[in-house]
Amino acid sequence: MKAIHFGAGNIGRGFIGKLLADAQAELTFADVNQPLVDQLAHQQHYQVNVVGENARVEQVNRVSAIYSNSPDAVAQIAQADIITTAVGPQVLSKIASTLAQGLIARFERGNHQPMNIIACENMVRGSSQLKQHVLQSMPAELHGWVEEHVGFVDSAVDRIVPPGAAANDDPLDVTVETFSEWIVDRTQFKGALPDIAGMEPTSNLMAYIERKLFTLNTGHAITAYLGQLAGYRTIRDAILDPAIREAVKNAMRESGEVLIQRYAFDPQQHAAYIDKILTRFENPYLHDEVERVGRQPLRKLSENDRLIKPLRGTLEYGLPNRHLIIGIAAALHYRSNQDPQAQEMANLLAENGVTSTVIEVCGLQDRPELVAQIVNVYNAMQRKE
Numbered sequence: 001m002k003a004i005h006f007g008a009g010n011i012g013r014g015f016i017g018k019l020l021a022d023a024q025a026e027l028t029f030a031d032v033n034q035p036l037v038d039q040l041a042h043q044q045h046y047q048v049n050v051v052g053e054n055a056r057v058e059q060v061n062r063v064s065a066i067y068s069n070s071p072d073a074v075a076q077i078a079q080a081d082i083i084t085t086a087v088g089p090q091v092l093s094k095i096a097s098t099l100a101q102g103l104i105a106r107f108e109r110g111n112h113q114p115m116n117i118i119a120c121e122n123m124v125r126g127s128s129q130l131k132q133h134v135l136q137s138m139p140a141e142l143h144g145w146v147e148e149h150v151g152f153v154d155s156a157v158d159r160i161v162p163p164g165a166a167a168n169d170d171p172l173d174v175t176v177e178t179f180s181e182w183i184v185d186r187t188q189f190k191g192a193l194p195d196i197a198g199m200e201p202t203s204n205l206m207a208y209i210e211r212k213l214f215t216l217n218t219g220h221a222i223t224a225y226l227g228q229l230a231g232y233r234t235i236r237d238a239i240l241d242p243a244i245r246e247a248v249k250n251a252m253r254e255s256g257e258v259l260i261q262r263y264a265f266d267p268q269q270h271a272a273y274i275d276k277i278l279t280r281f282e283n284p285y286l287h288d289e290v291e292r293v294g295r296q297p298l299r300k301l302s303e304n305d306r307l308i309k310p311l312r313g314t315l316e317y318g319l320p321n322r323h324l325i326i327g328i329a330a331a332l333h334y335r336s337n338q339d340p341q342a343q344e345m346a347n348l349l350a351e352n353g354v355t356s357t358v359i360e361v362c363g364l365q366d367r368p369e370l371v372a373q374i375v376n377v378y379n380a381m382q383r384k385e
């Protein structure tokens with residue numbers, strides 16, 4: 001099995017690439033970080049340090065690496081059996097034209113073998129969105145061929161993988177938690193399902209995507225935003241603060257009630273899922289900064305993401321939402337000099353005021369009462385310097 005994984009970052013090396021390598025795939029990473037590509041291509045192996053329960057060191061061997069937007073990448077796509085991505089939701093449109101060129105080359109070489117593309121990003125149906133970008137970059141007469149031979153398989157991916165410690169001996173090594181889950185939509189594959197241990201096919205993907213994004217990521221983001229406001233640097237320190245823990249747990253419960261209504265999850269099992277997530281946030285072996293988890297606040301505050309979608313769900317089912325509103329207000333206070341979206345949000349707040357910013361960023365034009373509640377909580381919040 002020939003595999004290309006776009007994005008040799010934390011989740012790429014620490015989870016998806018590892019599973020592909022374990023499945024004996026001939027694995028090539030494609031990335032735009034040239035020093036990273038050079039080191040991976042030269043060294044061809046790295047280490048995954050699994051920390052927490054059942055800690056162990058796992059070796060990934062015989063991998064190669066290429067620059068993402070390159071003739072090499074196009075040539076390899078023409079021959080690949082499976083392509084995965086973990087580049088970030090905003091980068092999918094940027095890799096689409098390379099994928100399109102690779103598919104055109106594949107067609108021209110007469111390679112009609114089925115191929116599957118799986119976006120492993122924190123977003124709802126990322127592969128389906130990638131498919132639209134790819135089709136837009138291809139001549140219309142090839143769309144039918146793509147429909148017939150290329151599966152764009154949506155997925156939900158869960159494993160907390162922070163960047164490695166700066167003092168790490170080998171920058172390719174990666175530190176990951178024990179827990180991992182990669183669920184894929186079995187209905188979208190072309191050809192036989194690939195045999196990859198750790199990849200779990202389901203016919204009910206939406207339930208799993210929403211369960212993960214609107215529980216773990218909702219709670220994670222709120223931990224980061226309340227944590228920064230309270231002066232904490234890491235997710236562990238933030239979640240060990242009893243007031244933050246209570247607010248985060250309640251926000252996950254509020255979002256969870258929506259999921260229970262929508263997908264008929266068992267309430268006790270969902271409560272256990274939330275408790276497990278809280279213990280994952282406090283993993284003493286992971287150094288996960290609030291700035292990584294809070295990154296790109298405009299994306300996280302957008303209408304289909306982890307904060308606003310659950311909030312709208314509470315309105316749909318007439319459920320409480322006080323803690324989700326606290327999380328959203330805290331997100332508006334998020335600041336980071338390293339993060340262009342945090343700076344853009346601060347500028348919007350300074351220039352347009354908080355009400356207009358909430359309406360624009362969260363897409364809450366039709367909900368003035370919610371906007372007013374968010375603004376009130378925002379105004380009452382104080383940053384601890």
Ligand SMILES: NC(=O)c1ccc[n+]([C@@H]2O[C@H](COP(=O)([O-])OP(=O)(O)OC[C@H]3O[C@@H](n4cnc5c(N)ncnc54)[C@H](O)[C@@H]3O)[C@@H](O)[C@H]2O)c1
Nearest residue numbers: 007008009010011031032033068086087088121122160161
């Ligand atoms: N880290 C986690 O805990 C985690 C867990 C689940 C899902 N995710 C999701 O995985 C995705 C990646 O997250 P991450 O934490 O690994 O980020 P990361 O920044 O560590 O890795 C992203 C990689 O993509 C590369 N990249 C950027 N533009 C590219 C392009 N045009 N072509 C190829 N590569 C490109 C970057 O150079 C980087 O190496 C995100 O969507 C994230 O939400 C992350």
Ligand SMILES: O=P(O)(O)OC[C@@H](O)[C@@H](O)[C@H](O)[C@H](O)CO
Nearest residue numbers: 122157158159160161217220293
């Ligand atoms: O990657 P983001 O920016 O969408 O979200 C930050 C974290 O919540 C996220 O990366 C988690 O660590 C991950 O989703 C765990 O599976």
